[in-house]
Amino acid sequence: MNSTENINYEDLRAYREINLSNLKHNLLQIESLLNNNCKVMAVVKADAYGHGAVEVSKYLQSLGIMHFAVACIDEAIELRKAGIVGEILVLGYTPTSRKKDLIYYNISQTIVDINYAKELCENEGILDVHIKLDTGMNRLGTKIEDIEELIEIYKNEKLNIKGTFSHLSRADSLLEEDVNFTNSQIDKFYKIIDILEKSNIDVGKIHLQSSYGITNYKNLKCDLVRPGIILYGVSSIPYDKTLDELSLKPVLSLKTKIASVKVIHESETVGYGNNFTSNRDMKIAVATIGYADGYPRGLSRYDFKVLINGHVAKIIGNICMDQMILDVSNIENLKIGDTVTLIGEDKGGYISIDAISEVTNTINNETLTAIGKRVSKIYIK
Structure with a gap:
Protein backbone atom coordinates (compact mmCIF):
# COMPACT_ATOMS: atom_id res chain seq x y z
CA MET A 1 0.00 0.00 0.00
CA ASN A 2 1.51 3.30 -1.08
CA SER A 3 -0.67 5.87 0.67
CA THR A 4 -3.86 6.32 2.66
CA GLU A 5 -5.85 6.99 -0.49
CA ASN A 6 -8.53 4.40 -1.25
CA ILE A 7 -7.66 2.32 1.82
CA ASN A 8 -10.54 0.81 3.74
CA TYR A 9 -9.25 0.61 7.29
CA GLU A 10 -12.12 -1.73 8.16
CA ASP A 11 -10.46 -4.38 6.00
CA LEU A 12 -7.24 -4.34 8.03
CA ARG A 13 -6.58 -6.79 10.85
CA ALA A 14 -3.36 -5.13 12.06
CA TYR A 15 -1.30 -2.44 10.40
CA ARG A 16 1.58 -0.04 10.78
CA GLU A 17 1.36 3.53 9.57
CA ILE A 18 4.61 4.83 8.08
CA ASN A 19 4.78 8.62 8.22
CA LEU A 20 6.99 9.70 5.31
CA SER A 21 6.93 13.34 6.39
CA ASN A 22 8.58 12.30 9.64
CA LEU A 23 11.13 10.28 7.66
CA LYS A 24 12.00 13.40 5.66
CA HIS A 25 12.27 15.43 8.86
CA ASN A 26 14.72 12.92 10.34
CA LEU A 27 16.81 12.88 7.17
CA LEU A 28 17.07 16.67 7.20
CA GLN A 29 18.06 16.60 10.87
CA ILE A 30 20.83 14.10 10.11
CA GLU A 31 22.04 16.07 7.08
CA SER A 32 22.26 19.21 9.22
CA LEU A 33 25.09 17.55 11.16
CA LEU A 34 27.18 16.78 8.06
CA ASN A 35 29.64 18.87 6.11
CA ASN A 36 28.79 19.65 2.49
CA ASN A 37 31.00 16.90 1.08
CA CYS A 38 29.52 14.11 3.20
CA LYS A 39 26.49 12.19 1.94
CA VAL A 40 23.97 9.86 3.54
CA MET A 41 24.05 6.13 2.85
CA ALA A 42 20.60 5.13 4.08
CA VAL A 43 20.56 1.80 5.90
CA VAL A 44 17.42 -0.01 4.75
CA LYS A 45 18.30 -3.56 5.81
CA ALA A 46 15.73 -5.79 7.52
CA ASP A 47 12.94 -4.29 5.42
CA ALA A 48 14.06 -0.80 6.47
CA TYR A 49 13.82 -1.75 10.14
CA GLY A 50 10.26 -2.93 9.59
CA HIS A 51 9.17 0.18 7.68
CA GLY A 52 9.26 -1.34 4.18
CA ALA A 53 12.55 -1.21 2.29
CA VAL A 54 11.13 -0.62 -1.18
CA GLU A 55 8.76 2.23 -0.31
CA VAL A 56 11.21 3.86 2.10
CA SER A 57 14.04 3.67 -0.45
CA LYS A 58 11.86 5.06 -3.22
CA TYR A 59 10.88 7.98 -1.04
CA LEU A 60 14.46 8.65 0.07
CA GLN A 61 15.58 8.45 -3.56
CA SER A 62 13.01 11.12 -4.42
CA LEU A 63 14.72 13.28 -1.77
CA GLY A 64 18.10 12.84 -3.44
CA ILE A 65 19.60 9.88 -1.58
CA MET A 66 21.82 7.86 -3.91
CA HIS A 67 23.53 5.43 -1.52
CA PHE A 68 21.76 2.57 0.25
CA ALA A 69 22.98 -0.22 2.53
CA VAL A 70 21.42 -3.63 3.08
CA ALA A 71 22.40 -6.80 4.93
CA CYS A 72 22.31 -9.38 2.14
CA ILE A 73 22.21 -9.76 -1.63
CA ASP A 74 18.51 -10.64 -1.81
CA GLU A 75 17.60 -7.40 -0.07
CA ALA A 76 19.72 -5.55 -2.65
CA ILE A 77 18.15 -7.34 -5.62
CA GLU A 78 14.67 -6.52 -4.29
CA LEU A 79 15.56 -2.83 -4.38
CA ARG A 80 17.05 -3.02 -7.89
CA LYS A 81 13.97 -4.80 -9.23
CA ALA A 82 11.84 -2.07 -7.65
CA GLY A 83 13.73 0.58 -9.61
CA ILE A 84 16.17 1.89 -7.02
CA VAL A 85 19.19 3.46 -8.71
CA GLY A 86 22.50 4.62 -7.28
CA GLU A 87 24.75 2.48 -5.12
CA ILE A 88 23.46 -0.41 -3.04
CA LEU A 89 26.04 -1.87 -0.65
CA VAL A 90 25.69 -5.33 0.89
CA LEU A 91 27.09 -4.95 4.40
CA GLY A 92 27.19 -8.68 5.10
CA TYR A 93 28.50 -11.87 3.52
CA THR A 94 27.43 -13.03 0.06
CA PRO A 95 28.42 -16.53 -1.11
CA THR A 96 31.11 -16.25 -3.77
CA SER A 97 28.94 -18.42 -6.04
CA ARG A 98 26.64 -15.37 -6.41
CA LYS A 99 29.30 -13.03 -7.76
CA LYS A 100 27.54 -13.01 -11.13
CA ASP A 101 24.34 -11.77 -9.46
CA LEU A 102 26.27 -9.00 -7.73
CA ILE A 103 27.70 -7.87 -11.06
CA TYR A 104 24.47 -8.28 -13.03
CA TYR A 105 22.45 -6.15 -10.60
CA ASN A 106 25.28 -3.63 -10.12
CA ILE A 107 25.54 -4.26 -6.38
CA SER A 108 28.55 -3.35 -4.25
CA GLN A 109 29.81 -6.09 -1.96
CA THR A 110 31.63 -5.76 1.37
CA ILE A 111 34.99 -7.52 1.57
CA VAL A 112 34.56 -9.29 4.89
CA ASP A 113 38.16 -10.54 5.19
CA ILE A 114 41.25 -11.30 3.15
CA ASN A 115 40.40 -14.92 2.35
CA TYR A 116 36.96 -13.87 1.13
CA ALA A 117 38.55 -11.34 -1.22
CA LYS A 118 40.83 -14.02 -2.66
CA GLU A 119 37.89 -16.38 -3.24
CA LEU A 120 35.89 -13.65 -4.99
CA CYS A 121 38.82 -12.96 -7.30
CA GLU A 122 38.99 -16.60 -8.38
CA ASN A 123 35.67 -16.16 -10.22
CA GLU A 124 35.26 -14.26 -13.47
CA GLY A 125 34.20 -10.63 -13.60
CA ILE A 126 35.08 -7.29 -12.03
CA LEU A 127 33.12 -6.56 -8.88
CA ASP A 128 32.39 -3.26 -7.12
CA VAL A 129 33.41 -3.57 -3.47
CA HIS A 130 33.85 -1.71 -0.22
CA ILE A 131 36.64 -3.04 1.99
CA LYS A 132 35.75 -3.33 5.64
CA LEU A 133 38.51 -2.89 8.21
CA ASP A 134 38.26 -4.61 11.59
CA THR A 135 39.27 -1.91 14.06
CA GLY A 136 38.31 -3.80 17.20
CA MET A 137 34.75 -5.09 16.97
CA ASN A 138 36.05 -8.50 15.82
CA ARG A 139 33.04 -9.22 13.67
CA LEU A 140 33.44 -8.81 9.91
CA GLY A 141 36.41 -7.00 8.40
CA THR A 142 40.04 -7.48 7.49
CA LYS A 143 42.51 -7.36 10.37
CA ILE A 144 44.54 -4.20 10.07
CA GLU A 145 47.76 -6.01 11.01
CA ASP A 146 47.72 -7.71 7.58
CA ILE A 147 48.78 -4.54 5.79
CA GLU A 148 50.75 -6.15 2.93
CA GLU A 149 47.95 -8.56 2.06
CA LEU A 150 45.47 -5.72 2.43
CA ILE A 151 47.38 -3.65 -0.11
CA GLU A 152 47.30 -6.60 -2.51
CA ILE A 153 43.51 -6.69 -2.23
CA TYR A 154 43.28 -3.03 -3.22
CA LYS A 155 45.54 -3.68 -6.19
CA ASN A 156 43.60 -6.70 -7.48
CA GLU A 157 42.21 -5.91 -10.94
CA LYS A 158 39.06 -7.97 -10.33
CA LEU A 159 37.97 -5.63 -7.53
CA ASN A 160 36.74 -2.11 -8.22
CA ILE A 161 37.26 -0.35 -4.89
CA LYS A 162 34.31 1.96 -4.23
CA GLY A 163 34.94 2.53 -0.53
CA THR A 164 36.64 1.64 2.73
CA PHE A 165 34.87 1.51 6.08
CA SER A 166 34.67 0.18 9.60
CA HIS A 167 32.06 -0.02 12.35
CA LEU A 168 32.12 1.60 15.80
CA SER A 169 30.84 -0.96 18.29
CA ARG A 170 30.41 1.32 21.34
CA ALA A 171 29.53 4.68 19.80
CA ASP A 172 26.14 4.67 21.54
CA SER A 173 27.75 4.95 24.98
CA LEU A 174 29.29 8.07 26.49
CA LEU A 175 30.87 6.23 29.42
CA GLU A 176 34.57 7.03 29.65
CA GLU A 177 35.67 3.45 28.97
CA ASP A 178 33.46 3.21 25.89
CA VAL A 179 34.49 6.62 24.57
CA ASN A 180 38.14 5.62 24.94
CA PHE A 181 37.50 2.38 23.04
CA THR A 182 35.65 4.22 20.26
CA ASN A 183 38.44 6.75 19.94
CA SER A 184 40.92 3.88 19.64
CA GLN A 185 38.84 2.46 16.79
CA ILE A 186 38.76 5.85 15.08
CA ASP A 187 42.53 6.24 15.44
CA LYS A 188 43.17 2.77 13.99
CA PHE A 189 40.88 3.46 11.06
CA TYR A 190 42.49 6.73 10.03
CA LYS A 191 46.01 5.37 10.57
CA ILE A 192 45.37 2.53 8.11
CA ILE A 193 43.73 4.95 5.66
CA ASP A 194 46.84 7.10 5.89
CA ILE A 195 49.13 4.13 5.29
CA LEU A 196 47.10 3.06 2.26
CA GLU A 197 47.02 6.52 0.73
CA LYS A 198 50.77 6.93 1.24
CA SER A 199 51.13 3.65 -0.68
CA ASN A 200 49.26 5.30 -3.60
CA ILE A 201 46.12 3.27 -2.91
CA ASP A 202 42.74 4.73 -3.86
CA VAL A 203 40.57 3.78 -0.88
CA GLY A 204 37.37 5.13 -2.44
CA LYS A 205 34.76 6.75 -0.25
CA ILE A 206 35.46 6.33 3.46
CA HIS A 207 32.70 5.82 6.02
CA LEU A 208 32.78 5.02 9.71
CA GLN A 209 29.70 6.48 11.40
CA SER A 210 26.39 4.71 11.80
CA SER A 211 23.59 6.34 13.81
CA TYR A 212 25.40 7.03 17.07
CA GLY A 213 28.68 7.73 15.32
CA ILE A 214 26.90 10.53 13.48
CA THR A 215 25.50 12.05 16.66
CA ASN A 216 28.28 11.42 19.19
CA TYR A 217 31.33 11.79 16.90
CA LYS A 218 30.25 14.58 14.56
CA ASN A 219 33.61 15.94 13.47
CA LEU A 220 35.04 12.90 11.68
CA LYS A 221 36.08 13.47 8.08
CA CYS A 222 34.15 10.95 6.00
CA ASP A 223 32.56 10.83 2.58
CA LEU A 224 29.50 8.89 3.71
CA VAL A 225 27.56 8.21 6.91
CA ARG A 226 25.27 5.24 7.53
CA PRO A 227 22.18 6.24 9.54
CA GLY A 228 19.94 3.34 10.49
CA ILE A 229 17.74 3.53 13.57
CA ILE A 230 17.79 7.34 13.82
CA LEU A 231 16.49 7.63 10.27
CA TYR A 232 13.31 6.02 11.58
CA GLY A 233 13.03 8.50 14.42
CA VAL A 234 13.91 6.48 17.51
CA SER A 235 16.96 5.63 19.56
CA SER A 236 18.42 2.14 19.91
CA ILE A 237 18.42 2.28 23.70
CA PRO A 238 14.97 2.99 25.19
CA TYR A 239 14.62 6.54 26.51
CA ASP A 240 18.13 7.46 25.39
CA LYS A 241 18.65 11.19 25.91
CA THR A 242 21.83 11.53 23.83
CA LEU A 243 19.73 12.03 20.69
CA ASP A 244 17.49 14.77 22.07
CA GLU A 245 19.26 17.52 20.12
CA LEU A 246 18.13 15.94 16.86
CA SER A 247 14.41 16.28 17.69
CA LEU A 248 13.66 13.04 15.89
CA LYS A 249 10.10 12.09 14.96
CA PRO A 250 9.06 8.41 15.10
CA VAL A 251 8.06 7.19 11.65
Whole structure:
Protein backbone atom coordinates (compact mmCIF):
# COMPACT_ATOMS: atom_id res chain seq x y z
CA MET A 1 0.00 0.00 0.00
CA ASN A 2 1.51 3.30 -1.08
CA SER A 3 -0.67 5.87 0.67
CA THR A 4 -3.86 6.32 2.66
CA GLU A 5 -5.85 6.99 -0.49
CA ASN A 6 -8.53 4.40 -1.25
CA ILE A 7 -7.66 2.32 1.82
CA ASN A 8 -10.54 0.81 3.74
CA TYR A 9 -9.25 0.61 7.29
CA GLU A 10 -12.12 -1.73 8.16
CA ASP A 11 -10.46 -4.38 6.00
CA LEU A 12 -7.24 -4.34 8.03
CA ARG A 13 -6.58 -6.79 10.85
CA ALA A 14 -3.36 -5.13 12.06
CA TYR A 15 -1.30 -2.44 10.40
CA ARG A 16 1.58 -0.04 10.78
CA GLU A 17 1.36 3.53 9.57
CA ILE A 18 4.61 4.83 8.08
CA ASN A 19 4.78 8.62 8.22
CA LEU A 20 6.99 9.70 5.31
CA SER A 21 6.93 13.34 6.39
CA ASN A 22 8.58 12.30 9.64
CA LEU A 23 11.13 10.28 7.66
CA LYS A 24 12.00 13.40 5.66
CA HIS A 25 12.27 15.43 8.86
CA ASN A 26 14.72 12.92 10.34
CA LEU A 27 16.81 12.88 7.17
CA LEU A 28 17.07 16.67 7.20
CA GLN A 29 18.06 16.60 10.87
CA ILE A 30 20.83 14.10 10.11
CA GLU A 31 22.04 16.07 7.08
CA SER A 32 22.26 19.21 9.22
CA LEU A 33 25.09 17.55 11.16
CA LEU A 34 27.18 16.78 8.06
CA ASN A 35 29.64 18.87 6.11
CA ASN A 36 28.79 19.65 2.49
CA ASN A 37 31.00 16.90 1.08
CA CYS A 38 29.52 14.11 3.20
CA LYS A 39 26.49 12.19 1.94
CA VAL A 40 23.97 9.86 3.54
CA MET A 41 24.05 6.13 2.85
CA ALA A 42 20.60 5.13 4.08
CA VAL A 43 20.56 1.80 5.90
CA VAL A 44 17.42 -0.01 4.75
CA LYS A 45 18.30 -3.56 5.81
CA ALA A 46 15.73 -5.79 7.52
CA ASP A 47 12.94 -4.29 5.42
CA ALA A 48 14.06 -0.80 6.47
CA TYR A 49 13.82 -1.75 10.14
CA GLY A 50 10.26 -2.93 9.59
CA HIS A 51 9.17 0.18 7.68
CA GLY A 52 9.26 -1.34 4.18
CA ALA A 53 12.55 -1.21 2.29
CA VAL A 54 11.13 -0.62 -1.18
CA GLU A 55 8.76 2.23 -0.31
CA VAL A 56 11.21 3.86 2.10
CA SER A 57 14.04 3.67 -0.45
CA LYS A 58 11.86 5.06 -3.22
CA TYR A 59 10.88 7.98 -1.04
CA LEU A 60 14.46 8.65 0.07
CA GLN A 61 15.58 8.45 -3.56
CA SER A 62 13.01 11.12 -4.42
CA LEU A 63 14.72 13.28 -1.77
CA GLY A 64 18.10 12.84 -3.44
CA ILE A 65 19.60 9.88 -1.58
CA MET A 66 21.82 7.86 -3.91
CA HIS A 67 23.53 5.43 -1.52
CA PHE A 68 21.76 2.57 0.25
CA ALA A 69 22.98 -0.22 2.53
CA VAL A 70 21.42 -3.63 3.08
CA ALA A 71 22.40 -6.80 4.93
CA CYS A 72 22.31 -9.38 2.14
CA ILE A 73 22.21 -9.76 -1.63
CA ASP A 74 18.51 -10.64 -1.81
CA GLU A 75 17.60 -7.40 -0.07
CA ALA A 76 19.72 -5.55 -2.65
CA ILE A 77 18.15 -7.34 -5.62
CA GLU A 78 14.67 -6.52 -4.29
CA LEU A 79 15.56 -2.83 -4.38
CA ARG A 80 17.05 -3.02 -7.89
CA LYS A 81 13.97 -4.80 -9.23
CA ALA A 82 11.84 -2.07 -7.65
CA GLY A 83 13.73 0.58 -9.61
CA ILE A 84 16.17 1.89 -7.02
CA VAL A 85 19.19 3.46 -8.71
CA GLY A 86 22.50 4.62 -7.28
CA GLU A 87 24.75 2.48 -5.12
CA ILE A 88 23.46 -0.41 -3.04
CA LEU A 89 26.04 -1.87 -0.65
CA VAL A 90 25.69 -5.33 0.89
CA LEU A 91 27.09 -4.95 4.40
CA GLY A 92 27.19 -8.68 5.10
CA TYR A 93 28.50 -11.87 3.52
CA THR A 94 27.43 -13.03 0.06
CA PRO A 95 28.42 -16.53 -1.11
CA THR A 96 31.11 -16.25 -3.77
CA SER A 97 28.94 -18.42 -6.04
CA ARG A 98 26.64 -15.37 -6.41
CA LYS A 99 29.30 -13.03 -7.76
CA LYS A 100 27.54 -13.01 -11.13
CA ASP A 101 24.34 -11.77 -9.46
CA LEU A 102 26.27 -9.00 -7.73
CA ILE A 103 27.70 -7.87 -11.06
CA TYR A 104 24.47 -8.28 -13.03
CA TYR A 105 22.45 -6.15 -10.60
CA ASN A 106 25.28 -3.63 -10.12
CA ILE A 107 25.54 -4.26 -6.38
CA SER A 108 28.55 -3.35 -4.25
CA GLN A 109 29.81 -6.09 -1.96
CA THR A 110 31.63 -5.76 1.37
CA ILE A 111 34.99 -7.52 1.57
CA VAL A 112 34.56 -9.29 4.89
CA ASP A 113 38.16 -10.54 5.19
CA ILE A 114 41.25 -11.30 3.15
CA ASN A 115 40.40 -14.92 2.35
CA TYR A 116 36.96 -13.87 1.13
CA ALA A 117 38.55 -11.34 -1.22
CA LYS A 118 40.83 -14.02 -2.66
CA GLU A 119 37.89 -16.38 -3.24
CA LEU A 120 35.89 -13.65 -4.99
CA CYS A 121 38.82 -12.96 -7.30
CA GLU A 122 38.99 -16.60 -8.38
CA ASN A 123 35.67 -16.16 -10.22
CA GLU A 124 35.26 -14.26 -13.47
CA GLY A 125 34.20 -10.63 -13.60
CA ILE A 126 35.08 -7.29 -12.03
CA LEU A 127 33.12 -6.56 -8.88
CA ASP A 128 32.39 -3.26 -7.12
CA VAL A 129 33.41 -3.57 -3.47
CA HIS A 130 33.85 -1.71 -0.22
CA ILE A 131 36.64 -3.04 1.99
CA LYS A 132 35.75 -3.33 5.64
CA LEU A 133 38.51 -2.89 8.21
CA ASP A 134 38.26 -4.61 11.59
CA THR A 135 39.27 -1.91 14.06
CA GLY A 136 38.31 -3.80 17.20
CA MET A 137 34.75 -5.09 16.97
CA ASN A 138 36.05 -8.50 15.82
CA ARG A 139 33.04 -9.22 13.67
CA LEU A 140 33.44 -8.81 9.91
CA GLY A 141 36.41 -7.00 8.40
CA THR A 142 40.04 -7.48 7.49
CA LYS A 143 42.51 -7.36 10.37
CA ILE A 144 44.54 -4.20 10.07
CA GLU A 145 47.76 -6.01 11.01
CA ASP A 146 47.72 -7.71 7.58
CA ILE A 147 48.78 -4.54 5.79
CA GLU A 148 50.75 -6.15 2.93
CA GLU A 149 47.95 -8.56 2.06
CA LEU A 150 45.47 -5.72 2.43
CA ILE A 151 47.38 -3.65 -0.11
CA GLU A 152 47.30 -6.60 -2.51
CA ILE A 153 43.51 -6.69 -2.23
CA TYR A 154 43.28 -3.03 -3.22
CA LYS A 155 45.54 -3.68 -6.19
CA ASN A 156 43.60 -6.70 -7.48
CA GLU A 157 42.21 -5.91 -10.94
CA LYS A 158 39.06 -7.97 -10.33
CA LEU A 159 37.97 -5.63 -7.53
CA ASN A 160 36.74 -2.11 -8.22
CA ILE A 161 37.26 -0.35 -4.89
CA LYS A 162 34.31 1.96 -4.23
CA GLY A 163 34.94 2.53 -0.53
CA THR A 164 36.64 1.64 2.73
CA PHE A 165 34.87 1.51 6.08
CA SER A 166 34.67 0.18 9.60
CA HIS A 167 32.06 -0.02 12.35
CA LEU A 168 32.12 1.60 15.80
CA SER A 169 30.84 -0.96 18.29
CA ARG A 170 30.41 1.32 21.34
CA ALA A 171 29.53 4.68 19.80
CA ASP A 172 26.14 4.67 21.54
CA SER A 173 27.75 4.95 24.98
CA LEU A 174 29.29 8.07 26.49
CA LEU A 175 30.87 6.23 29.42
CA GLU A 176 34.57 7.03 29.65
CA GLU A 177 35.67 3.45 28.97
CA ASP A 178 33.46 3.21 25.89
CA VAL A 179 34.49 6.62 24.57
CA ASN A 180 38.14 5.62 24.94
CA PHE A 181 37.50 2.38 23.04
CA THR A 182 35.65 4.22 20.26
CA ASN A 183 38.44 6.75 19.94
CA SER A 184 40.92 3.88 19.64
CA GLN A 185 38.84 2.46 16.79
CA ILE A 186 38.76 5.85 15.08
CA ASP A 187 42.53 6.24 15.44
CA LYS A 188 43.17 2.77 13.99
CA PHE A 189 40.88 3.46 11.06
CA TYR A 190 42.49 6.73 10.03
CA LYS A 191 46.01 5.37 10.57
CA ILE A 192 45.37 2.53 8.11
CA ILE A 193 43.73 4.95 5.66
CA ASP A 194 46.84 7.10 5.89
CA ILE A 195 49.13 4.13 5.29
CA LEU A 196 47.10 3.06 2.26
CA GLU A 197 47.02 6.52 0.73
CA LYS A 198 50.77 6.93 1.24
CA SER A 199 51.13 3.65 -0.68
CA ASN A 200 49.26 5.30 -3.60
CA ILE A 201 46.12 3.27 -2.91
CA ASP A 202 42.74 4.73 -3.86
CA VAL A 203 40.57 3.78 -0.88
CA GLY A 204 37.37 5.13 -2.44
CA LYS A 205 34.76 6.75 -0.25
CA ILE A 206 35.46 6.33 3.46
CA HIS A 207 32.70 5.82 6.02
CA LEU A 208 32.78 5.02 9.71
CA GLN A 209 29.70 6.48 11.40
CA SER A 210 26.39 4.71 11.80
CA SER A 211 23.59 6.34 13.81
CA TYR A 212 25.40 7.03 17.07
CA GLY A 213 28.68 7.73 15.32
CA ILE A 214 26.90 10.53 13.48
CA THR A 215 25.50 12.05 16.66
CA ASN A 216 28.28 11.42 19.19
CA TYR A 217 31.33 11.79 16.90
CA LYS A 218 30.25 14.58 14.56
CA ASN A 219 33.61 15.94 13.47
CA LEU A 220 35.04 12.90 11.68
CA LYS A 221 36.08 13.47 8.08
CA CYS A 222 34.15 10.95 6.00
CA ASP A 223 32.56 10.83 2.58
CA LEU A 224 29.50 8.89 3.71
CA VAL A 225 27.56 8.21 6.91
CA ARG A 226 25.27 5.24 7.53
CA PRO A 227 22.18 6.24 9.54
CA GLY A 228 19.94 3.34 10.49
CA ILE A 229 17.74 3.53 13.57
CA ILE A 230 17.79 7.34 13.82
CA LEU A 231 16.49 7.63 10.27
CA TYR A 232 13.31 6.02 11.58
CA GLY A 233 13.03 8.50 14.42
CA VAL A 234 13.91 6.48 17.51
CA SER A 235 16.96 5.63 19.56
CA SER A 236 18.42 2.14 19.91
CA ILE A 237 18.42 2.28 23.70
CA PRO A 238 14.97 2.99 25.19
CA TYR A 239 14.62 6.54 26.51
CA ASP A 240 18.13 7.46 25.39
CA LYS A 241 18.65 11.19 25.91
CA THR A 242 21.83 11.53 23.83
CA LEU A 243 19.73 12.03 20.69
CA ASP A 244 17.49 14.77 22.07
CA GLU A 245 19.26 17.52 20.12
CA LEU A 246 18.13 15.94 16.86
CA SER A 247 14.41 16.28 17.69
CA LEU A 248 13.66 13.04 15.89
CA LYS A 249 10.10 12.09 14.96
CA PRO A 250 9.06 8.41 15.10
CA VAL A 251 8.06 7.19 11.65
CA LEU A 252 6.08 4.09 12.62
CA SER A 253 2.81 3.62 14.46
CA LEU A 254 1.32 0.18 15.18
CA LYS A 255 -2.40 -0.43 15.32
CA THR A 256 -4.92 -3.26 15.39
CA LYS A 257 -8.67 -3.85 15.80
CA ILE A 258 -11.21 -5.02 18.34
CA ALA A 259 -12.73 -8.38 17.34
CA SER A 260 -14.96 -9.10 20.31
CA VAL A 261 -16.35 -7.43 23.43
CA LYS A 262 -17.82 -9.36 26.37
CA VAL A 263 -18.43 -9.27 30.12
CA ILE A 264 -16.80 -11.67 32.57
CA HIS A 265 -17.65 -12.07 36.23
CA GLU A 266 -15.60 -11.94 39.38
CA SER A 267 -13.22 -14.94 39.79
CA GLU A 268 -13.36 -15.91 36.11
CA THR A 269 -10.05 -16.55 34.38
CA VAL A 270 -8.71 -15.26 31.06
CA GLY A 271 -6.41 -16.68 28.41
CA TYR A 272 -3.84 -19.47 28.20
CA GLY A 273 -2.79 -20.92 31.53
CA ASN A 274 -5.61 -19.04 33.26
CA ASN A 275 -2.98 -16.56 34.35
CA PHE A 276 -5.42 -13.74 34.94
CA THR A 277 -8.30 -13.96 37.40
CA SER A 278 -10.81 -11.13 37.58
CA ASN A 279 -11.37 -9.53 40.98
CA ARG A 280 -14.66 -8.00 39.84
CA ASP A 281 -17.11 -8.02 36.98
CA MET A 282 -15.21 -6.73 33.96
CA LYS A 283 -15.72 -5.79 30.35
CA ILE A 284 -13.00 -7.30 28.19
CA ALA A 285 -12.11 -7.11 24.50
CA VAL A 286 -10.10 -9.25 22.13
CA ALA A 287 -7.64 -7.43 19.82
CA THR A 288 -6.43 -8.96 16.55
CA ILE A 289 -2.66 -9.02 17.02
CA GLY A 290 -0.25 -11.34 18.81
CA TYR A 291 3.32 -12.46 19.17
CA ALA A 292 3.35 -14.00 15.67
CA ASP A 293 2.85 -10.43 14.45
CA GLY A 294 5.86 -9.30 16.47
CA TYR A 295 3.95 -7.88 19.42
CA PRO A 296 6.02 -9.30 22.29
CA ARG A 297 4.55 -12.01 24.49
CA GLY A 298 6.93 -10.68 27.14
CA LEU A 299 4.52 -7.79 27.76
CA SER A 300 2.04 -10.23 29.32
CA ARG A 301 1.32 -9.77 33.02
CA TYR A 302 3.15 -6.46 33.26
CA ASP A 303 -0.02 -4.33 33.34
CA PHE A 304 1.09 -2.97 29.97
CA LYS A 305 -1.22 -0.42 28.40
CA VAL A 306 -2.64 0.31 24.93
CA LEU A 307 -4.94 3.08 23.69
CA ILE A 308 -8.50 2.82 22.39
CA ASN A 309 -10.38 5.96 21.34
CA GLY A 310 -7.99 7.99 23.48
CA HIS A 311 -8.58 5.84 26.56
CA VAL A 312 -6.10 3.54 28.28
CA ALA A 313 -6.75 -0.20 28.31
CA LYS A 314 -4.64 -2.81 30.11
CA ILE A 315 -3.44 -6.09 28.63
CA ILE A 316 -4.66 -9.04 30.73
CA GLY A 317 -3.63 -12.68 30.53
CA ASN A 318 -0.96 -14.03 28.20
CA ILE A 319 -0.59 -12.45 24.77
CA CYS A 320 -1.49 -15.18 22.26
CA MET A 321 0.03 -15.98 18.87
CA ASP A 322 -2.65 -14.04 16.97
CA GLN A 323 -4.69 -12.16 19.58
CA MET A 324 -4.57 -10.50 22.97
CA ILE A 325 -7.13 -9.66 25.62
CA LEU A 326 -7.75 -6.23 27.12
CA ASP A 327 -9.53 -4.84 30.17
CA VAL A 328 -11.83 -2.21 28.67
CA SER A 329 -14.12 -1.73 31.67
CA ASN A 330 -13.53 2.04 31.67
CA ILE A 331 -14.25 2.57 27.96
CA GLU A 332 -17.84 3.35 26.97
CA ASN A 333 -19.43 2.79 23.57
CA LEU A 334 -16.71 0.35 22.53
CA LYS A 335 -17.56 -1.70 19.47
CA ILE A 336 -16.14 -4.35 17.19
CA GLY A 337 -13.80 -2.80 14.62
CA ASP A 338 -12.56 0.01 16.87
CA THR A 339 -8.86 0.82 16.52
CA VAL A 340 -6.32 -0.17 19.17
CA THR A 341 -3.06 1.83 19.18
CA LEU A 342 -0.06 -0.19 20.33
CA ILE A 343 2.67 2.26 19.28
CA GLY A 344 1.93 5.88 18.51
CA GLU A 345 -0.54 8.67 19.27
CA ASP A 346 -4.28 8.43 19.84
CA LYS A 347 -6.32 11.51 20.74
CA GLY A 348 -3.61 13.04 22.90
CA GLY A 349 -2.41 9.81 24.44
CA TYR A 350 0.86 8.21 23.37
CA ILE A 351 2.46 4.76 23.60
CA SER A 352 6.17 4.82 22.80
CA ILE A 353 8.25 2.00 21.40
CA ASP A 354 10.67 2.78 24.25
CA ALA A 355 8.10 1.53 26.76
CA ILE A 356 7.80 -1.80 24.94
CA SER A 357 11.54 -2.32 24.59
CA GLU A 358 12.19 -1.40 28.20
CA VAL A 359 9.73 -3.95 29.56
CA THR A 360 10.99 -6.70 27.22
CA ASN A 361 14.63 -5.82 28.00
CA THR A 362 15.75 -5.23 24.44
CA ILE A 363 16.61 -2.43 22.03
CA ASN A 364 14.20 -0.59 19.76
CA ASN A 365 15.95 -2.07 16.71
CA GLU A 366 14.71 -5.52 17.67
CA THR A 367 11.21 -4.36 18.56
CA LEU A 368 10.81 -2.69 15.16
CA THR A 369 12.31 -5.44 13.03
CA ALA A 370 10.28 -8.12 14.83
CA ILE A 371 6.99 -6.78 13.46
CA GLY A 372 5.69 -9.55 11.21
CA LYS A 373 4.69 -9.61 7.58
CA ARG A 374 1.01 -10.14 8.47
CA VAL A 375 0.97 -6.54 9.70
CA SER A 376 0.08 -4.34 6.72
CA LYS A 377 1.99 -1.16 5.88
CA ILE A 378 0.25 2.11 5.09
CA TYR A 379 2.30 5.11 3.92
CA ILE A 380 1.11 8.58 4.83
CA LYS A 381 2.49 12.05 4.15
